[in-house]
Amino acid sequence: VYNFKLSRIIFLFAVTIIHPLNGQPNIGVDPESLSSSLNSGETEAHTVTITNDGDSNLDWNINIDWITLNSVTFTKANYADWSLPQNQDRVTDYIWITRGDNSAIFNAYSEDGDVHPHNPEGTEWAIGTLEEIDTLTFGDFGIVLGHSVGDTLNNDLIPNHQPMVMHLIEDDIYWEVQFHSWTEGGNGGGFSYTRTRKYNGIYMS
Numbered sequence: 001v002y003n004f005k006l007s008r009i010i011f012l013f014a015v016t017i018i019h020p021l022n023g024q025p026n027i028g029v030d031p032e033s034l035s036s037s038l039n040s041g042e043t044e045a046h047t048v049t050i051t052n053d054g055d056s057n058l059d060w061n062i063n064i065d066w067i068t069l070n071s072v073t074f075t076k077a078n079y080a081d082w083s084l085p086q087n088q089d090r091v092t093d094y095i096w097i098t099r100g101d102n103s104a105i106f107n108a109y110s111e112d113g114d115v116h117p118h119n120p121e122g123t124e125w126a127i128g129t130l131e132e133i134d135t136l137t138f139g140d141f142g143i144v145l146g147h148s149v150g151d152t153l154n155n156d157l158i159p160n161h162q163p164m165v166m167h168l169i170e171d172d173i174y175w176e177v178q179f180h181s182w183t184e185g186g187n188g189g190g191f192s193y194t195r196t197r198k199y200n201g202i203y204m205s
Contacts, residue, residue: 027058029048072196095109097120099190105191119142126144129176130165174197177196
């Protein structure tokens, strides 16, 4: 089950002009405004040119606001058939996150639910946020959670709203993952989370 929002970045900028009483700058700003709508993984560059051919110096600054890219909330119900597409979080064409009835998460694209892997193939995980990315230590999902996945999620990460970060190794993409539920004790393998990807920089020239 998905709730999906289109990736979107909107650049809003305002140029503040300060000039002395004697003499006037003659300024030009091109373009006066801009915006971009991007799908996940896409990039786009813009150039803002400020010119002054007036009689005084020009002091200026630019303020930029940016908003989060897309977020996806995924839920697998207890005893739902993990082999069906609607019960897989298909993050990419070859990363399909799901669970069996009593196992940890795995990659249904390349793994079978009966194998009980410690980690979805093609991913690595850390406890933390995207803002902490430079200091995080990544490893297998089960190992990062101390081989006690349900206990750690239900008694620590979920009640404390502590996210994890999932790294898609081949594409080098990072998602922040906030788990909302995790069924323990072989009672159906249900789980839910919201994964969010954020833009990692704004460049202006």
